[in-house]
Amino acid sequence: MDKILRINMGAAGGPEFKTEGLGDYAGLGGRAMTSGIVAKEVPPLCHPLGEDNKLVIAPGLLSGSAAAMSGRISVGCKSPLTGGIKEANSGGQPSQMLGRLGYAAIVLEGKPKEKSLYKIFINKDGVGIKEDNSLCMLGNYELVDKMKAEYGENVHCISIGPAGEMKMSAASIAFTDMEQRPTRHAGRGGVGAVMGAKGVKVIVIDDTGCPTRSPADPEKFKAANKEFVAGLRKHPVSGEVLPTYGTNGLTNVINEAGAYPTKNFRFGQFEGASKISGETQAELENARGGEGSATHGCHRGCVIRCSGTFYDKNGNFLSKQVEYETMWAHGGNCGIDDLDAIAQIDRLDDDYGIDTIELGATIAVAMEGGVAEFGDVEAAINLVKEVGKGTPLGRILGNGAAVTGQVFGVERVPVVKKQSMPAYDPRAVQGQGVTYATTTMGADHTAGYAVATNILAVGGNVDPLKPEGQVELSRNLQIATAAIDSTGMCLFIAFPLLDQPETFQALIDVISAFSGQNLTADDVTALGRSVLKNEREFNARAGFTSKDDRLPEYFQKEQLPPHNVTFSVSDEELDEVFNF
């Protein structure tokens, strides 16, 4: 990947593009690239929907190669939801295709003067940009079908639905999966609204004729990749639990722990959890779609295959297997235990292009505000449809939990930097709470994710049974995660890396053999730190202070049943996280 594609949507005379070399961004990929460009080129005080914001789409360093698990893509900008820097991550096919086409990043800049909608087509022969207002307010599913009919059956799409066109702060960007369905999303932070503000409805990609990217040392790469894959397959989490139950295998466990936020974070356990658990979902999927329906990869080269396919009662495709976060957000957090209903909502979210976590959390806030009853399935589905239609109520909901809480007079709004908390209560998992509070992204469960702390010896070894060290753990996890997000690798490689040193070494060897440089743990740490440093500095210049690195006050006062715990990490400790 040796070039950046810049598209100026606001050029006089209509959108213009140019390609240029990597320059200062050489050696960067994924989150390192998106945060690097945003931190350097976007004025931190600009309006997120204005011409000065930029939307950066960047495959990972290994995307487009034969490295297993390397198909993740990063999307970066100033977030309309948080007002700070944002990196949203997605699976799907486009990352590898952009890698093979040689693009290290696509940067959308400027803003069209007229209220027009554009489609962009990229193949090995170049770039085409066309105005097409017939695409206005199409759902992602219908949009993708139209693009296939127009550009051929081999294309994949990066697109927004009606939510992005309406510039809702919870709007996502969709990436088509292996079956060309718009089921994978860069969900968090309203990146879809920025794409909508730039007037871009869809980027269509065709990498026909483009070879797989070659490693610097093919023999070493092949051997290391084989070892890496073997390690992923033999580990019980990546090789058995995830392909069998998906991420939703977490429902029973997190619920059992009393850490499952229920009915707008009022309780830590949901009585209907078993009905919407990963085990129940997998049984239903396999019964309706045939054995194997609960096992599916989101991109070619994925050997973990944590996704699946959800069919309705009549055996028709409805949606991808519902992820844990979505099942929680629209399920237990809203008091709903109906699998089919939640899958239907997931389909609607994907079609409208909206973050399932944010919308589920928002609907729960709305329920607390009296807009609907907890557990009312029909009401919940109708609220989602209001968003898609862009009604006044829908526009409120589509702009997230903080806005909705304010409109309906709700005090208990579970957000940090205005982004909703995901599916783990910070009172039960206090270390997660530290990450929610301090990450540059707003409340985010994947920002401090990678479990390679002790292996990388990042910051020393922490006694796992001591309550001290929450801050150190969160810091180290955030550093390691930022590094992994830059490679294009899926974060679910983390568990095998933790348990199997030989698999961790194989990953290092894959990266080294591909790049031709010998990578060390110090390099990984340095990369992660530099990414976080860029992000922190941007947020500081955007006006964020330590006061923004806090959980809502009620988490310190309100006890969470069944353990009756409160969040007890002090402000002074939170301020230590980025002391490096």
Place this chain on the structure above:
Amino acid sequence: MNASNGQNTSRPQRHVQLTVASDSIPKFYGLLRSGFSIDLAVGCSLEHMFCDQLGITPDYLQNRAQTVFLNSSPVDDLASAGVPDKAVISLSAAMPGLNGAVMRRGGPLAGMRHSISHVPDQVCSQSSPGRITLKLFNLVAKELGPHFLTRGVVVSSRALGELLAQQPGSFWQSIKSAEIDGSPCKVDQLTLHEWPEQEVLLQVQTIE
């Protein structure tokens, strides 16, 4: 006959014994996930309970059932966790994600959930008869389920009735034999049988 290790319970029970084709065993896993009762000696450590009373090997606990809850608290040391009467105990494989890793027994991230972790407590040198509820999740239900179903699980008649009511025709065809309270019965008696709210000792054997 009951499922305990020689302990008696005074609670009235029905006793259902089924012999089914092995590929129907997964139909019963939902009961195991929701929880089933076992009469055994309490006051001992979790380690003693699992290994000495329930026949689960230390190797299995170490390598497969890496997440354990005692009354909703993640447990890090099985030897220093005493089993109280009426305890609810759950077993799971290691789970994905940061929070899956956090819940893992003795894992490097266990400190992140210190506020809910089980605190090591007194393990009695003498145990006494009692009852626990055991829940088996995900891979553990698949791997230990047949063992416990053969041994016998105590469930509510309501839960069993709901499970049986959901089953398709192929399930009923897979039942090779059925007994209620020691007397053979026809398969369709299981669906037509009245099930007043009571405890049922369910034993399921498999046949290829």
